[in-house]
Amino acid sequence: xxxxxxxxxxxxxxxxxxxxxxxxxxxxxxxxxxxxxxxxxxxxxxxxxxxxxxxxxxxxxxxxxxxxxxxxxxxxxxxxxxxxxxxxxxxxxxxxxxxxxxxxxxxxxxxxxxxxxxxxxxxxxxxxxxxxxxxxxxxxxxxxxxxxxxxxxxxxxxxxxxxxxxxxxxxxxxxxxxxxxxxxxxxxxxxxxxxxxxxxxxxxxxxxxxxxxxxxxxxxxxxxxxxxxxxxxxxxxxxxxxxxxxxxxxxxxxxxxxxxxxxxxxxxxxxxxxxxxxxxxxxxxxxxxxxxxxxxxxxxxxxxxxxxxxxxxxxxx
Ligand SMILES: Cc1cc2nc3c(=O)[nH]c(=O)nc-3n(C[C@H](O)[C@H](O)[C@H](O)COP(=O)(O)OP(=O)(O)OC[C@H]3O[C@@H](n4cnc5c(N)ncnc54)[C@H](O)[C@@H]3O)c2cc1C
Numbered sequence: 001x002x003x004x005x006x007x008x009x010x011x012x013x014x015x016x017x018x019x020x021x022x023x024x025x026x027x028x029x030x031x032x033x034x035x036x037x038x039x040x041x042x043x044x045x046x047x048x049x050x051x052x053x054x055x056x057x058x059x060x061x062x063x064x065x066x067x068x069x070x071x072x073x074x075x076x077x078x079x080x081x082x083x084x085x086x087x088x089x090x091x092x093x094x095x096x097x098x099x100x101x102x103x104x105x106x107x108x109x110x111x112x113x114x115x116x117x118x119x120x121x122x123x124x125x126x127x128x129x130x131x132x133x134x135x136x137x138x139x140x141x142x143x144x145x146x147x148x149x150x151x152x153x154x155x156x157x158x159x160x161x162x163x164x165x166x167x168x169x170x171x172x173x174x175x176x177x178x179x180x181x182x183x184x185x186x187x188x189x190x191x192x193x194x195x196x197x198x199x200x201x202x203x204x205x206x207x208x209x210x211x212x213x214x215x216x217x218x219x220x221x222x223x224x225x226x227x228x229x230x231x232x233x234x235x236x237x238x239x240x241x242x243x244x245x246x247x248x249x250x251x252x253x254x255x256x257x258x259x260x261x262x263x264x265x266x267x268x269x270x271x272x273x274x275x276x277x278x279x280x281x282x283x284x285x286x287x288x289x290x291x292x293x294x295x296x297x298x299x300x301x302x303x304x305x306x307x308x309x310x311x312x313x314x315x316x317x
Pocket of ligand 1: 023024025026027028029030031032048068094095096097100103104105106107108109110111112159160161162209210211212235236237238
């Protein structure tokens with residue numbers, strides 16, 4: 001293993017002072033796996049676990065501000081989240097295991113990296129891990145990978161559950177820059193599409209930027225759904241997931257997980273909700289580039305959307 005330095009910080013300012021080259025450690029449940037497999041080999045680790053940022057506070061606008069270090073279990077158990085943002089609690093509880101959720105954090109979960117098998121296998125080409133080496137997935141095993149938002153350089157899927165719920169809720173990611181100042185990145189723009197240039201960039205963060213919070217707008221009302229389809233019923237990543245907020249008049253918002261490099265949603269798909277699952281799926285998958293192995297995800301997603309919309313219709317009857 002390559003040697004690295006390790007520092008504990010006690011504030012966000014101290015973490016930011018660590019500079020652009022440092023890797024932040026939150027729960028460590030993703031980063032440390034990558035270090036053990038030598039997918040990443042950072043020179044410097046900065047441990048955020050004593051830096052605060054671990055509370056959930058109301059905002060002046062009537063929403064909630066979730067600190068970057070709030071653990072996934074604590075967020076899913078918060079009474080305000082359960083009452084007003086149930087899709088978020090359900091998505092978190094559909095992910096990983098109790099032990100991992102006790103450790104994993106809001107920021108770390110958002111920043112979790114793809115589960116593409118070629119990203120994990122350092123003997124094989126992966127443009128994300130080793131820019132310019134190629135994408136083994138293009139002619140390889142792509143069953144779990146993305147069907148839309150991909151490019152010839154990368155077929156990776158975003159594996160997270162929480163981010164899909166945050167997309168449907170229109171959350172913002174608050175980040176602080178090393179030179180001072182903060183900005184809020186809409187969740188829709190936080191995860192990057194691979195595009196046609198190297199290196200394949202994954203997140204909208206600039207070097208050294210630190211996530212300090214995730215901000216939820218005021219509650220959207222409606223009934224909340226999170227349905228995840230996977231190879232086994234727990235402790236597995238989504239083949240397809242659907243997050244939805246459906247209003248009493250049958251309108252709503254919908255986002256998909258497991259099908260793209262980011263939580264996948266569009267205004268056209270939301271507008272199509274009253275017209276049924278096929279119309280929603282047609283809007284969401286316009287321009288899809290499935291591989292032979294993963295084309296089934298489009299049918300699976302359409303059926304999962306249909307199941308959610310049927311459940312919502314029944315609840316309104
Ligand atoms: C066996 C297993 C099964 C899993 N199943 C699921 C699942 O079904 N669904 C799901 O959604 N997830 C699943 N996960 C992923 C899990 O949710 C993530 O590992 C976890 O959320 C990462 O959070 P963390 O705090 O441990 O991140 P870390 O590992 O500490 O960090 C991850 C990345 O985020 C960066 N980072 C952390 N905090 C900040 C910050 N404040 N600012 C900037 N960068 C930061 C780190 O530098 C690192 O690059 C699974 C994980 C495992 C190991």
